[in-house]
Amino acid sequence: MKKVMFVCKRNSCRSQIAEGFAKTLGKGKIEVTSSGLEASRVHPTAIEVMSEIGIDISNQTSDSLSNFSAEDYDAVISMCGCGVNLPPEWVTQEVFEDWELDDPDGQPRETFYRVRDEIKERVTKLIESSN
Numbered sequence: 377m378k379k380v381m382f383v384c385k386r387n388s389c390r391s392q393i394a395e396g397f398a399k400t401l402g403k404g405k406i407e408v409t410s411s412g413l414e415a416s417r418v419h420p421t422a423i424e425v426m427s428e429i430g431i432d433i434s435n436q437t438s439d440s441l442s443n444f445s446a447e448d449y450d451a452v453i454s455m456c457g458c459g460v461n462l463p464p465e466w467v468t469q470e471v472f473e474d475w476e477l478d479d480p481d482g483q484p485r486e487t488f489y490r491v492r493d494e495i496k497e498r499v500t501k502l503i504e505s506s507n
Contacts, residue, residue, distance in 0.1 A: 378506040379407045381449045383462065387412025387438040388419040390455035390477050393492050396426050396433040397499040406506055409449075411441040413461060419481060425488045441466070451506070455495075 380398060384391035387410055395410035402408065415438045426433045446452070446463070451471035459467055459474035466472070475498060480488040 377405065377407055378450045379448060380409070380451045380453065380502070380506075381441075381444065381466075382408065382410040382453050382455060383441055383458070383466070384410070384412050384455040385458050385479075386414055386416040386481075387440075388416045389422045389480050389488075390491060390495065392418050392422050392433055392436055392438070393426060393495050394453065394455060394499055395436055396431045397496050398503065400431050401496075401500060402503040402506075405503055409439075409444065410436070411439045411444055413441055413458060415440040421480070421485065421488050422492075425485070425492050429492075451502070453502070 382391040382394040391410035395408050398406060398408040417438050418433060418436050423434050446465040446469060449469055452466050452469045454474040455477050456479060457474055457476040477491055477494060480491045
């Protein structure tokens with residue numbers, strides 16, 4: 377089973393949403409973790425927009441990338457164009473992608489919905505390609 381790390385700046389919105397989708401849609405197919413260049417909190421609006429579609433991410437935690445080891449993962453997905461800031465061992469894994477999604481933090485709720493739907497589409501493709 378492929379192990380995937382979603383990484384972002386603060387591990388509060390995009391990477392948390394991706395983790396929620398991957399755990400739900402990829403159950404039994406991939407293992408998933410999310411982290412940030414720094415830890416913060418799981419954004420309340422991210423929790424709400426995922427809850428609206430039946431995915432509970434309220435028990436997920438915001439963790440620092442430095443708590444994890446790159447060699448434990450097959451795929452590393454940067455959510456925010458922050459790939460250039462990642463330690464080199466993270467960008468040289470078997471699969472590395474930088475999705476460069478808009479940060480919904482501080483934006484209108486519609487931005488959360490749009491980014492959530494973009495993430496769902498990309499996570500679905502990622503799961504299909506990992507089988």
